[in-house]
Amino acid sequence: MISLADLQRRIESGELSADAAITQTRDAIAAQEKTIGAFVRLDEKARAQQAGPLRGIAVGIKDIIDTADFPTEMGAAIYRGHQPRADAPVVMALKQAGATIIGKTTTTAFAANDPTPTLNPRNHAHTPGGSSSGSAAAVAAGLIPLALGTQTGGSVIRPASFCGVAAIKPSYRLLPTVGVKCFSWTLDTVGLFGAGVRDVALGLAAMTRRPELVVPSKTAAPRIGVVTQAFAGAPEPSGAAALQAAARAAERAGATVREIAVPEIVAEAWRIHPVVQEFEAHQSFAWELAEHYDAMPPLLRGRLDESKGGTPAEYDAAMDVTLRARQALAAVLTEVDVLLTLSAPGAAPEGLASTGDPRYNRLWTLMGVPCVNVPTLVAEGGLPVGVTVIAGFGDDAKALAAASFVEDALKG
Known part of the structure:
Protein backbone atom coordinates (compact mmCIF):
# COMPACT_ATOMS: atom_id res chain seq x y z
CA MET A 1 0.00 0.00 0.00
CA VAL A 214 -2.91 14.73 13.17
CA VAL A 215 -1.76 11.85 15.36
CA PRO A 216 1.24 12.88 17.51
CA SER A 217 4.47 10.89 17.30
CA LYS A 218 3.80 9.52 20.78
CA THR A 219 0.31 8.64 21.97
CA ALA A 220 -0.77 8.14 25.56
CA ALA A 221 -2.05 4.74 26.67
CA PRO A 222 -5.86 5.00 26.57
CA ARG A 223 -8.54 3.57 28.84
CA ILE A 224 -10.35 1.11 26.56
CA GLY A 225 -13.81 -0.35 27.03
CA VAL A 226 -14.41 -3.52 24.99
CA VAL A 227 -17.96 -3.81 23.64
CA THR A 228 -18.85 -7.21 22.18
CA GLN A 229 -22.29 -6.12 20.90
CA ALA A 230 -23.97 -9.33 22.03
CA PHE A 231 -27.30 -7.78 20.99
CA ALA A 232 -26.09 -8.02 17.37
CA GLY A 233 -25.41 -11.75 17.56
CA ALA A 234 -22.22 -13.77 17.82
CA PRO A 235 -19.28 -13.04 15.50
CA GLU A 236 -17.43 -15.58 13.42
CA PRO A 237 -14.25 -17.06 14.95
CA SER A 238 -11.99 -14.68 12.99
CA GLY A 239 -13.95 -11.63 14.18
CA ALA A 240 -13.80 -12.76 17.81
CA ALA A 241 -10.08 -13.51 17.45
CA ALA A 242 -9.41 -10.03 16.04
CA LEU A 243 -11.16 -8.31 18.96
CA GLN A 244 -9.29 -10.44 21.47
CA ALA A 245 -5.94 -9.85 19.74
CA ALA A 246 -6.40 -6.08 19.67
CA ALA A 247 -7.47 -5.93 23.31
CA ARG A 248 -4.52 -8.05 24.46
CA ALA A 249 -1.99 -6.10 22.39
CA ALA A 250 -3.28 -2.78 23.73
CA GLU A 251 -3.12 -4.07 27.31
CA ARG A 252 0.45 -5.32 26.83
CA ALA A 253 1.38 -1.86 25.52
CA GLY A 254 0.08 -0.21 28.69
CA ALA A 255 -3.58 0.51 28.01
CA THR A 256 -6.23 -0.14 30.62
CA VAL A 257 -8.66 -2.60 29.05
CA ARG A 258 -11.97 -3.84 30.43
CA GLU A 259 -15.21 -5.14 29.00
CA ILE A 260 -18.18 -2.78 29.12
CA ALA A 261 -21.87 -3.55 28.90
CA VAL A 262 -23.77 -0.74 27.19
CA PRO A 263 -27.17 0.36 28.57
CA GLU A 264 -30.27 -1.33 27.18
CA ILE A 265 -31.36 1.89 25.43
CA VAL A 266 -28.17 1.68 23.33
CA ALA A 267 -29.00 -1.89 22.33
CA GLU A 268 -32.51 -0.69 21.46
CA ALA A 269 -30.95 1.94 19.19
CA TRP A 270 -29.18 -0.87 17.32
CA ARG A 271 -32.58 -2.49 16.77
CA ILE A 272 -34.27 0.65 15.43
CA HIS A 273 -31.49 1.76 13.06
CA PRO A 274 -33.33 0.18 10.08
CA VAL A 275 -36.51 2.09 10.97
CA VAL A 276 -34.68 5.41 10.65
CA GLN A 277 -32.74 4.34 7.58
CA GLU A 278 -35.63 2.95 5.55
CA PHE A 279 -38.15 5.69 6.43
CA GLU A 280 -35.73 8.34 5.21
CA ALA A 281 -34.70 6.27 2.19
CA HIS A 282 -38.29 6.22 0.91
CA GLN A 283 -38.21 10.02 0.84
CA SER A 284 -34.68 10.20 -0.57
CA PHE A 285 -35.61 7.88 -3.46
CA ALA A 286 -39.18 9.11 -3.97
CA TRP A 287 -38.44 10.45 -7.48
CA GLU A 288 -36.52 7.36 -8.60
CA LEU A 289 -39.25 5.04 -7.32
CA ALA A 290 -42.02 7.07 -8.95
CA GLU A 291 -40.34 7.72 -12.30
CA HIS A 292 -37.94 4.78 -12.75
CA TYR A 293 -39.27 1.97 -10.59
CA ASP A 294 -38.39 -0.82 -13.06
CA ALA A 295 -34.85 0.53 -13.49
CA MET A 296 -34.16 0.65 -9.75
CA PRO A 297 -31.40 -1.74 -8.61
CA PRO A 298 -33.26 -4.97 -7.79
CA LEU A 299 -31.94 -5.62 -4.29
CA LEU A 300 -32.54 -2.03 -3.19
CA ARG A 301 -35.97 -1.99 -4.86
CA GLY A 302 -36.95 -5.14 -3.00
CA ARG A 303 -35.70 -3.71 0.27
CA LEU A 304 -37.74 -0.55 -0.21
CA ASP A 305 -40.82 -2.53 -1.23
CA GLU A 306 -40.60 -4.50 2.00
CA SER A 307 -40.30 -1.37 4.16
CA LYS A 308 -42.87 0.88 2.48
CA GLY A 309 -45.32 0.43 5.34
CA GLY A 310 -43.18 2.44 7.76
CA THR A 311 -45.16 5.18 9.52
CA PRO A 312 -44.21 8.63 10.80
CA ALA A 313 -45.16 7.50 14.30
CA GLU A 314 -42.70 4.61 14.14
CA TYR A 315 -40.01 6.94 12.80
CA ASP A 316 -40.63 9.52 15.54
CA ALA A 317 -40.42 6.81 18.20
CA ALA A 318 -37.15 5.57 16.69
CA MET A 319 -35.71 9.06 16.71
CA ASP A 320 -36.66 9.41 20.38
CA VAL A 321 -34.76 6.19 21.11
CA THR A 322 -31.83 7.57 19.12
CA LEU A 323 -31.65 10.74 21.20
CA ARG A 324 -31.82 8.87 24.51
CA ALA A 325 -29.25 6.32 23.33
CA ARG A 326 -26.82 9.04 22.32
CA GLN A 327 -27.10 10.56 25.79
CA ALA A 328 -26.55 7.16 27.42
CA LEU A 329 -23.54 6.43 25.23
CA ALA A 330 -22.02 9.80 26.10
CA ALA A 331 -22.27 8.84 29.78
CA VAL A 332 -20.52 5.51 29.09
CA LEU A 333 -17.70 7.39 27.38
CA THR A 334 -16.99 9.36 30.55
CA GLU A 335 -15.79 6.10 32.12
CA VAL A 336 -13.28 5.23 29.38
CA ASP A 337 -11.44 7.11 26.65
CA VAL A 338 -12.56 4.91 23.76
CA LEU A 339 -14.52 1.79 22.95
CA LEU A 340 -13.10 -1.19 21.08
CA THR A 341 -15.46 -3.39 19.09
CA LEU A 342 -15.90 -5.52 15.98
CA SER A 343 -15.56 -4.05 12.50
CA ALA A 344 -17.28 -7.03 10.85
CA PRO A 345 -18.53 -10.49 11.83
CA GLY A 346 -15.33 -11.94 10.38
CA ALA A 347 -13.35 -12.04 7.16
CA ALA A 348 -14.84 -11.09 3.80
CA PRO A 349 -17.45 -13.56 2.49
CA GLU A 350 -16.63 -15.60 -0.57
CA GLY A 351 -18.07 -14.43 -3.89
CA LEU A 352 -19.42 -11.09 -5.03
CA ALA A 353 -23.14 -11.64 -4.47
CA SER A 354 -23.02 -9.99 -1.03
CA THR A 355 -20.91 -7.17 0.39
CA GLY A 356 -21.12 -8.59 3.91
CA ASP A 357 -23.13 -7.88 7.05
CA PRO A 358 -23.09 -4.38 8.62
CA ARG A 359 -24.60 -5.49 11.92
CA TYR A 360 -21.59 -4.46 14.00
CA ASN A 361 -21.35 -1.01 12.36
CA ARG A 362 -24.86 0.37 12.19
CA LEU A 363 -25.27 1.34 15.86
CA TRP A 364 -22.23 3.61 15.78
CA THR A 365 -23.39 5.28 12.57
CA LEU A 366 -26.72 6.06 14.24
CA MET A 367 -24.88 7.40 17.29
CA GLY A 368 -22.90 9.78 15.05
CA VAL A 369 -19.61 9.00 16.82
CA PRO A 370 -16.17 8.72 15.16
CA CYS A 371 -15.13 5.17 14.25
CA VAL A 372 -11.68 4.07 13.08
CA ASN A 373 -10.93 0.67 11.56
CA VAL A 374 -7.58 -0.81 12.57
CA PRO A 375 -6.35 -3.80 10.53
CA THR A 376 -5.70 -6.49 13.14
CA LEU A 377 -5.05 -9.98 11.82
CA VAL A 378 -4.98 -12.04 8.66
CA ALA A 379 -7.34 -15.01 8.61
CA GLU A 380 -7.37 -18.10 6.40
CA GLY A 381 -7.08 -17.30 2.70
CA GLY A 382 -5.03 -14.15 3.32
CA LEU A 383 -8.19 -12.29 4.35
CA PRO A 384 -7.77 -9.36 6.77
CA VAL A 385 -9.99 -8.69 9.77
CA GLY A 386 -10.08 -5.36 11.61
CA VAL A 387 -11.42 -3.85 14.81
CA THR A 388 -13.11 -0.53 15.43
CA VAL A 389 -12.01 2.18 17.87
CA ILE A 390 -14.79 4.58 18.87
CA ALA A 391 -14.69 7.88 20.77
CA GLY A 392 -17.37 10.33 21.84
CA PHE A 393 -19.10 12.64 19.40
CA GLY A 394 -16.65 15.33 18.26
CA ASP A 395 -13.66 13.50 19.77
CA ASP A 396 -12.22 12.48 16.40
CA ALA A 397 -8.68 13.35 17.48
CA LYS A 398 -9.04 11.04 20.49
CA ALA A 399 -10.38 8.21 18.30
CA LEU A 400 -7.50 8.56 15.85
CA ALA A 401 -4.84 8.73 18.57
CA ALA A 402 -6.22 5.67 20.37
CA ALA A 403 -6.56 3.76 17.09
CA SER A 404 -2.94 4.59 16.30
CA PHE A 405 -1.96 3.31 19.73
CA VAL A 406 -3.75 0.01 19.05
CA GLU A 407 -2.21 -0.17 15.56
CA ASP A 408 1.28 0.29 16.98
CA ALA A 409 0.60 -2.21 19.78
CA LEU A 410 -0.40 -4.86 17.24
CA LYS A 411 2.86 -4.33 15.38
CA GLY A 412 4.81 -4.70 18.62
Whole structure:
Protein backbone atom coordinates (compact mmCIF):
# COMPACT_ATOMS: atom_id res chain seq x y z
CA MET A 1 0.00 0.00 0.00
CA ILE A 2 1.01 3.63 -0.44
CA SER A 3 1.45 5.56 2.81
CA LEU A 4 0.22 9.14 2.60
CA ALA A 5 2.47 10.05 5.53
CA ASP A 6 5.52 8.64 3.75
CA LEU A 7 4.66 10.43 0.50
CA GLN A 8 4.22 13.72 2.37
CA ARG A 9 7.59 13.29 4.07
CA ARG A 10 9.38 12.52 0.81
CA ILE A 11 7.73 15.40 -1.07
CA GLU A 12 8.42 17.90 1.70
CA SER A 13 12.08 16.82 1.91
CA GLY A 14 12.54 17.15 -1.85
CA GLU A 15 13.29 13.44 -2.21
CA LEU A 16 10.24 13.06 -4.48
CA SER A 17 8.43 15.66 -6.57
CA ALA A 18 4.67 16.00 -6.47
CA ASP A 19 4.56 15.23 -10.19
CA ALA A 20 6.60 12.05 -9.70
CA ALA A 21 4.24 10.93 -6.94
CA ILE A 22 1.25 11.25 -9.28
CA THR A 23 3.16 9.43 -12.02
CA GLN A 24 3.81 6.55 -9.62
CA THR A 25 0.09 6.39 -8.86
CA ARG A 26 -0.83 6.34 -12.54
CA ASP A 27 1.69 3.53 -13.12
CA ALA A 28 0.24 1.47 -10.25
CA ILE A 29 -3.28 1.93 -11.62
CA ALA A 30 -2.14 0.92 -15.12
CA ALA A 31 -0.58 -2.24 -13.72
CA GLN A 32 -3.49 -3.47 -11.57
CA GLU A 33 -6.77 -1.72 -12.30
CA LYS A 34 -7.88 -4.09 -15.06
CA THR A 35 -7.71 -6.93 -12.55
CA ILE A 36 -9.19 -5.23 -9.48
CA GLY A 37 -11.81 -3.01 -11.13
CA ALA A 38 -11.78 -0.34 -8.42
CA PHE A 39 -12.57 2.64 -10.69
CA VAL A 40 -15.42 3.61 -12.98
CA ARG A 41 -13.64 6.73 -14.31
CA LEU A 42 -9.99 7.77 -14.41
CA ASP A 43 -8.20 10.99 -15.31
CA GLU A 44 -5.41 9.68 -17.53
CA LYS A 45 -3.82 13.14 -17.69
CA ALA A 46 -3.97 13.98 -13.98
CA ARG A 47 -1.27 16.35 -12.83
CA ALA A 48 -0.06 17.31 -9.38
CA GLN A 49 -0.86 20.62 -7.78
CA GLN A 50 2.23 22.35 -6.50
CA ALA A 51 0.90 23.77 -3.22
CA GLY A 52 -0.98 22.46 -0.21
CA PRO A 53 -0.40 19.69 2.34
CA LEU A 54 -1.87 17.07 -0.04
CA ARG A 55 0.15 18.03 -3.14
CA GLY A 56 1.23 14.87 -4.93
CA ILE A 57 -1.54 12.85 -3.25
CA ALA A 58 -3.90 11.10 -5.66
CA VAL A 59 -7.41 10.59 -4.31
CA GLY A 60 -10.28 8.40 -5.48
CA ILE A 61 -13.84 9.64 -5.00
CA LYS A 62 -16.74 7.26 -4.43
CA ASP A 63 -19.14 7.59 -7.33
CA ILE A 64 -22.08 8.90 -5.33
CA ILE A 65 -20.17 12.12 -4.62
CA ASP A 66 -20.54 14.94 -7.15
CA THR A 67 -17.56 15.88 -9.29
CA ALA A 68 -17.50 18.58 -11.96
CA ASP A 69 -14.77 16.79 -13.95
CA PHE A 70 -16.32 13.31 -13.99
CA PRO A 71 -19.86 11.93 -14.30
CA THR A 72 -21.52 10.84 -11.08
CA GLU A 73 -23.53 7.73 -11.93
CA MET A 74 -24.06 6.23 -8.45
CA GLY A 75 -23.65 2.71 -9.76
CA ALA A 76 -27.16 2.95 -11.18
CA ALA A 77 -28.47 2.85 -14.75
CA ILE A 78 -30.91 5.67 -13.96
CA TYR A 79 -27.99 8.11 -13.68
CA ARG A 80 -25.82 6.84 -16.53
CA GLY A 81 -23.95 9.82 -17.99
CA HIS A 82 -25.15 12.19 -15.25
CA GLN A 83 -22.72 15.13 -15.10
CA PRO A 84 -22.88 17.47 -12.09
CA ARG A 85 -22.00 21.10 -12.68
CA ALA A 86 -20.06 21.45 -9.44
CA ASP A 87 -17.82 19.52 -7.09
CA ALA A 88 -19.25 18.48 -3.75
CA PRO A 89 -17.73 20.46 -0.85
CA VAL A 90 -15.66 17.45 0.26
CA VAL A 91 -14.11 17.25 -3.20
CA MET A 92 -13.35 20.98 -3.15
CA ALA A 93 -11.79 20.55 0.31
CA LEU A 94 -9.39 18.01 -1.14
CA LYS A 95 -8.52 20.22 -4.10
CA GLN A 96 -7.98 23.24 -1.86
CA ALA A 97 -5.58 21.12 0.21
CA GLY A 98 -3.61 20.37 -2.96
CA ALA A 99 -4.84 16.84 -3.71
CA THR A 100 -5.22 15.47 -7.23
CA ILE A 101 -8.56 13.80 -7.97
CA ILE A 102 -7.46 10.76 -9.97
CA GLY A 103 -10.89 9.25 -10.62
CA LYS A 104 -14.23 7.90 -9.40
CA THR A 105 -14.31 4.62 -7.49
CA THR A 106 -16.99 1.97 -7.73
CA THR A 107 -20.03 1.98 -5.46
CA THR A 108 -22.81 -0.49 -4.99
CA ALA A 109 -25.92 0.93 -6.69
CA PHE A 110 -27.03 4.01 -4.73
CA ALA A 111 -24.61 2.89 -1.98
CA ALA A 112 -27.04 0.10 -1.05
CA ASN A 113 -27.10 -3.68 -1.54
CA ASP A 114 -26.53 -4.37 -5.24
CA PRO A 115 -22.82 -5.20 -5.50
CA THR A 116 -20.10 -4.08 -7.88
CA PRO A 117 -17.72 -6.36 -9.85
CA THR A 118 -14.76 -4.99 -7.86
CA LEU A 119 -12.47 -7.71 -6.45
CA ASN A 120 -10.87 -7.87 -3.04
CA PRO A 121 -7.13 -7.30 -3.64
CA ARG A 122 -6.27 -9.68 -0.78
CA ASN A 123 -8.19 -12.59 -2.29
CA HIS A 124 -9.96 -12.17 -5.61
CA ALA A 125 -12.52 -14.84 -4.77
CA HIS A 126 -13.97 -12.68 -1.99
CA THR A 127 -15.95 -9.44 -1.78
CA PRO A 128 -14.12 -6.20 -0.97
CA GLY A 129 -17.20 -5.17 1.00
CA GLY A 130 -19.47 -2.26 0.26
CA SER A 131 -20.89 0.08 -0.46
CA SER A 132 -17.53 1.88 -0.77
CA SER A 133 -16.11 -1.11 -2.63
CA GLY A 134 -13.77 0.66 -5.05
CA SER A 135 -12.36 3.09 -2.50
CA ALA A 136 -11.33 0.34 -0.08
CA ALA A 137 -9.99 -1.90 -2.85
CA ALA A 138 -8.01 0.88 -4.55
CA VAL A 139 -6.17 1.75 -1.34
CA ALA A 140 -5.63 -1.91 -0.41
CA ALA A 141 -4.18 -2.69 -3.86
CA GLY A 142 -1.69 0.17 -3.56
CA LEU A 143 -3.25 2.12 -6.41
CA ILE A 144 -3.83 5.34 -4.43
CA PRO A 145 -2.91 6.60 -0.96
CA LEU A 146 -6.31 8.11 -0.07
CA ALA A 147 -9.96 7.61 -1.02
CA LEU A 148 -13.36 8.95 -0.02
CA GLY A 149 -16.27 6.70 0.84
CA THR A 150 -19.59 7.05 2.64
CA GLN A 151 -21.32 5.15 5.42
CA THR A 152 -25.02 4.85 6.23
CA GLY A 153 -24.85 1.43 7.87
CA GLY A 154 -21.31 0.04 7.61
CA SER A 155 -20.05 1.13 4.21
CA VAL A 156 -16.68 2.55 5.27
CA ILE A 157 -15.63 0.46 8.26
CA ARG A 158 -16.69 -2.95 6.92
CA PRO A 159 -14.90 -2.76 3.52
CA ALA A 160 -11.85 -1.37 5.30
CA SER A 161 -11.84 -4.44 7.53
CA PHE A 162 -12.33 -6.81 4.59
CA CYS A 163 -9.54 -5.19 2.55
CA GLY A 164 -7.07 -4.63 5.38
CA VAL A 165 -6.84 -0.83 5.32
CA ALA A 166 -7.35 1.90 7.88
CA ALA A 167 -10.45 4.06 7.63
CA ILE A 168 -12.36 6.66 9.57
CA LYS A 169 -16.04 7.35 9.68
CA PRO A 170 -15.80 10.76 11.35
CA SER A 171 -18.26 12.36 13.71
CA TYR A 172 -21.55 13.07 11.98
CA ARG A 173 -21.23 16.16 9.75
CA LEU A 174 -17.54 16.79 10.41
CA LEU A 175 -17.39 16.40 6.62
CA PRO A 176 -20.35 17.91 4.73
CA THR A 177 -22.66 15.61 2.77
CA VAL A 178 -23.88 18.32 0.40
CA GLY A 179 -23.39 16.99 -3.13
CA VAL A 180 -23.56 13.37 -1.97
CA LYS A 181 -26.53 11.26 -3.08
CA CYS A 182 -28.68 11.04 0.02
CA PHE A 183 -29.86 7.72 1.39
CA SER A 184 -30.61 8.78 4.98
CA TRP A 185 -29.88 12.31 6.12
CA THR A 186 -29.65 11.22 9.76
CA LEU A 187 -27.03 8.58 8.98
CA ASP A 188 -25.04 9.41 5.82
CA THR A 189 -21.43 10.21 6.68
CA VAL A 190 -18.40 10.82 4.42
CA GLY A 191 -15.30 8.88 5.44
CA LEU A 192 -11.70 8.24 4.36
CA PHE A 193 -9.54 5.21 3.55
CA GLY A 194 -5.75 5.07 3.86
CA ALA A 195 -2.93 2.61 4.41
CA GLY A 196 -2.67 3.31 8.13
CA VAL A 197 -4.33 5.31 10.88
CA ARG A 198 -1.84 8.18 10.66
CA ASP A 199 -2.54 8.40 6.92
CA VAL A 200 -6.29 8.89 7.31
CA ALA A 201 -5.63 11.35 10.13
CA LEU A 202 -3.41 13.45 7.86
CA GLY A 203 -6.01 13.36 5.10
CA LEU A 204 -8.84 14.37 7.42
CA ALA A 205 -6.75 17.11 9.04
CA ALA A 206 -5.90 18.61 5.65
CA MET A 207 -9.51 18.48 4.41
CA THR A 208 -10.95 20.08 7.53
CA ARG A 209 -8.03 22.44 8.28
CA ARG A 210 -7.93 20.94 11.79
CA PRO A 211 -4.27 20.22 12.64
CA GLU A 212 -5.32 18.77 16.00
CA LEU A 213 -6.48 15.66 14.12
CA VAL A 214 -2.91 14.73 13.17
CA VAL A 215 -1.76 11.85 15.36
CA PRO A 216 1.24 12.88 17.51
CA SER A 217 4.47 10.89 17.30
CA LYS A 218 3.80 9.52 20.78
CA THR A 219 0.31 8.64 21.97
CA ALA A 220 -0.77 8.14 25.56
CA ALA A 221 -2.05 4.74 26.67
CA PRO A 222 -5.86 5.00 26.57
CA ARG A 223 -8.54 3.57 28.84
CA ILE A 224 -10.35 1.11 26.56
CA GLY A 225 -13.81 -0.35 27.03
CA VAL A 226 -14.41 -3.52 24.99
CA VAL A 227 -17.96 -3.81 23.64
CA THR A 228 -18.85 -7.21 22.18
CA GLN A 229 -22.29 -6.12 20.90
CA ALA A 230 -23.97 -9.33 22.03
CA PHE A 231 -27.30 -7.78 20.99
CA ALA A 232 -26.09 -8.02 17.37
CA GLY A 233 -25.41 -11.75 17.56
CA ALA A 234 -22.22 -13.77 17.82
CA PRO A 235 -19.28 -13.04 15.50
CA GLU A 236 -17.43 -15.58 13.42
CA PRO A 237 -14.25 -17.06 14.95
CA SER A 238 -11.99 -14.68 12.99
CA GLY A 239 -13.95 -11.63 14.18
CA ALA A 240 -13.80 -12.76 17.81
CA ALA A 241 -10.08 -13.51 17.45
CA ALA A 242 -9.41 -10.03 16.04
CA LEU A 243 -11.16 -8.31 18.96
CA GLN A 244 -9.29 -10.44 21.47
CA ALA A 245 -5.94 -9.85 19.74
CA ALA A 246 -6.40 -6.08 19.67
CA ALA A 247 -7.47 -5.93 23.31
CA ARG A 248 -4.52 -8.05 24.46
CA ALA A 249 -1.99 -6.10 22.39
CA ALA A 250 -3.28 -2.78 23.73
CA GLU A 251 -3.12 -4.07 27.31
CA ARG A 252 0.45 -5.32 26.83
CA ALA A 253 1.38 -1.86 25.52
CA GLY A 254 0.08 -0.21 28.69
CA ALA A 255 -3.58 0.51 28.01
CA THR A 256 -6.23 -0.14 30.62
CA VAL A 257 -8.66 -2.60 29.05
CA ARG A 258 -11.97 -3.84 30.43
CA GLU A 259 -15.21 -5.14 29.00
CA ILE A 260 -18.18 -2.78 29.12
CA ALA A 261 -21.87 -3.55 28.90
CA VAL A 262 -23.77 -0.74 27.19
CA PRO A 263 -27.17 0.36 28.57
CA GLU A 264 -30.27 -1.33 27.18
CA ILE A 265 -31.36 1.89 25.43
CA VAL A 266 -28.17 1.68 23.33
CA ALA A 267 -29.00 -1.89 22.33
CA GLU A 268 -32.51 -0.69 21.46
CA ALA A 269 -30.95 1.94 19.19
CA TRP A 270 -29.18 -0.87 17.32
CA ARG A 271 -32.58 -2.49 16.77
CA ILE A 272 -34.27 0.65 15.43
CA HIS A 273 -31.49 1.76 13.06
CA PRO A 274 -33.33 0.18 10.08
CA VAL A 275 -36.51 2.09 10.97
CA VAL A 276 -34.68 5.41 10.65
CA GLN A 277 -32.74 4.34 7.58
CA GLU A 278 -35.63 2.95 5.55
CA PHE A 279 -38.15 5.69 6.43
CA GLU A 280 -35.73 8.34 5.21
CA ALA A 281 -34.70 6.27 2.19
CA HIS A 282 -38.29 6.22 0.91
CA GLN A 283 -38.21 10.02 0.84
CA SER A 284 -34.68 10.20 -0.57
CA PHE A 285 -35.61 7.88 -3.46
CA ALA A 286 -39.18 9.11 -3.97
CA TRP A 287 -38.44 10.45 -7.48
CA GLU A 288 -36.52 7.36 -8.60
CA LEU A 289 -39.25 5.04 -7.32
CA ALA A 290 -42.02 7.07 -8.95
CA GLU A 291 -40.34 7.72 -12.30
CA HIS A 292 -37.94 4.78 -12.75
CA TYR A 293 -39.27 1.97 -10.59
CA ASP A 294 -38.39 -0.82 -13.06
CA ALA A 295 -34.85 0.53 -13.49
CA MET A 296 -34.16 0.65 -9.75
CA PRO A 297 -31.40 -1.74 -8.61
CA PRO A 298 -33.26 -4.97 -7.79
CA LEU A 299 -31.94 -5.62 -4.29
CA LEU A 300 -32.54 -2.03 -3.19
CA ARG A 301 -35.97 -1.99 -4.86
CA GLY A 302 -36.95 -5.14 -3.00
CA ARG A 303 -35.70 -3.71 0.27
CA LEU A 304 -37.74 -0.55 -0.21
CA ASP A 305 -40.82 -2.53 -1.23
CA GLU A 306 -40.60 -4.50 2.00
CA SER A 307 -40.30 -1.37 4.16
CA LYS A 308 -42.87 0.88 2.48
CA GLY A 309 -45.32 0.43 5.34
CA GLY A 310 -43.18 2.44 7.76
CA THR A 311 -45.16 5.18 9.52
CA PRO A 312 -44.21 8.63 10.80
CA ALA A 313 -45.16 7.50 14.30
CA GLU A 314 -42.70 4.61 14.14
CA TYR A 315 -40.01 6.94 12.80
CA ASP A 316 -40.63 9.52 15.54
CA ALA A 317 -40.42 6.81 18.20
CA ALA A 318 -37.15 5.57 16.69
CA MET A 319 -35.71 9.06 16.71
CA ASP A 320 -36.66 9.41 20.38
CA VAL A 321 -34.76 6.19 21.11
CA THR A 322 -31.83 7.57 19.12
CA LEU A 323 -31.65 10.74 21.20
CA ARG A 324 -31.82 8.87 24.51
CA ALA A 325 -29.25 6.32 23.33
CA ARG A 326 -26.82 9.04 22.32
CA GLN A 327 -27.10 10.56 25.79
CA ALA A 328 -26.55 7.16 27.42
CA LEU A 329 -23.54 6.43 25.23
CA ALA A 330 -22.02 9.80 26.10
CA ALA A 331 -22.27 8.84 29.78
CA VAL A 332 -20.52 5.51 29.09
CA LEU A 333 -17.70 7.39 27.38
CA THR A 334 -16.99 9.36 30.55
CA GLU A 335 -15.79 6.10 32.12
CA VAL A 336 -13.28 5.23 29.38
CA ASP A 337 -11.44 7.11 26.65
CA VAL A 338 -12.56 4.91 23.76
CA LEU A 339 -14.52 1.79 22.95
CA LEU A 340 -13.10 -1.19 21.08
CA THR A 341 -15.46 -3.39 19.09
CA LEU A 342 -15.90 -5.52 15.98
CA SER A 343 -15.56 -4.05 12.50
CA ALA A 344 -17.28 -7.03 10.85
CA PRO A 345 -18.53 -10.49 11.83
CA GLY A 346 -15.33 -11.94 10.38
CA ALA A 347 -13.35 -12.04 7.16
CA ALA A 348 -14.84 -11.09 3.80
CA PRO A 349 -17.45 -13.56 2.49
CA GLU A 350 -16.63 -15.60 -0.57
CA GLY A 351 -18.07 -14.43 -3.89
CA LEU A 352 -19.42 -11.09 -5.03
CA ALA A 353 -23.14 -11.64 -4.47
CA SER A 354 -23.02 -9.99 -1.03
CA THR A 355 -20.91 -7.17 0.39
CA GLY A 356 -21.12 -8.59 3.91
CA ASP A 357 -23.13 -7.88 7.05
CA PRO A 358 -23.09 -4.38 8.62
CA ARG A 359 -24.60 -5.49 11.92
CA TYR A 360 -21.59 -4.46 14.00
CA ASN A 361 -21.35 -1.01 12.36
CA ARG A 362 -24.86 0.37 12.19
CA LEU A 363 -25.27 1.34 15.86
CA TRP A 364 -22.23 3.61 15.78
CA THR A 365 -23.39 5.28 12.57
CA LEU A 366 -26.72 6.06 14.24
CA MET A 367 -24.88 7.40 17.29
CA GLY A 368 -22.90 9.78 15.05
CA VAL A 369 -19.61 9.00 16.82
CA PRO A 370 -16.17 8.72 15.16
CA CYS A 371 -15.13 5.17 14.25
CA VAL A 372 -11.68 4.07 13.08
CA ASN A 373 -10.93 0.67 11.56
CA VAL A 374 -7.58 -0.81 12.57
CA PRO A 375 -6.35 -3.80 10.53
CA THR A 376 -5.70 -6.49 13.14
CA LEU A 377 -5.05 -9.98 11.82
CA VAL A 378 -4.98 -12.04 8.66
CA ALA A 379 -7.34 -15.01 8.61
CA GLU A 380 -7.37 -18.10 6.40
CA GLY A 381 -7.08 -17.30 2.70
CA GLY A 382 -5.03 -14.15 3.32
CA LEU A 383 -8.19 -12.29 4.35
CA PRO A 384 -7.77 -9.36 6.77
CA VAL A 385 -9.99 -8.69 9.77
CA GLY A 386 -10.08 -5.36 11.61
CA VAL A 387 -11.42 -3.85 14.81
CA THR A 388 -13.11 -0.53 15.43
CA VAL A 389 -12.01 2.18 17.87
CA ILE A 390 -14.79 4.58 18.87
CA ALA A 391 -14.69 7.88 20.77
CA GLY A 392 -17.37 10.33 21.84
CA PHE A 393 -19.10 12.64 19.40
CA GLY A 394 -16.65 15.33 18.26
CA ASP A 395 -13.66 13.50 19.77
CA ASP A 396 -12.22 12.48 16.40
CA ALA A 397 -8.68 13.35 17.48
CA LYS A 398 -9.04 11.04 20.49
CA ALA A 399 -10.38 8.21 18.30
CA LEU A 400 -7.50 8.56 15.85
CA ALA A 401 -4.84 8.73 18.57
CA ALA A 402 -6.22 5.67 20.37
CA ALA A 403 -6.56 3.76 17.09
CA SER A 404 -2.94 4.59 16.30
CA PHE A 405 -1.96 3.31 19.73
CA VAL A 406 -3.75 0.01 19.05
CA GLU A 407 -2.21 -0.17 15.56
CA ASP A 408 1.28 0.29 16.98
CA ALA A 409 0.60 -2.21 19.78
CA LEU A 410 -0.40 -4.86 17.24
CA LYS A 411 2.86 -4.33 15.38
CA GLY A 412 4.81 -4.70 18.62
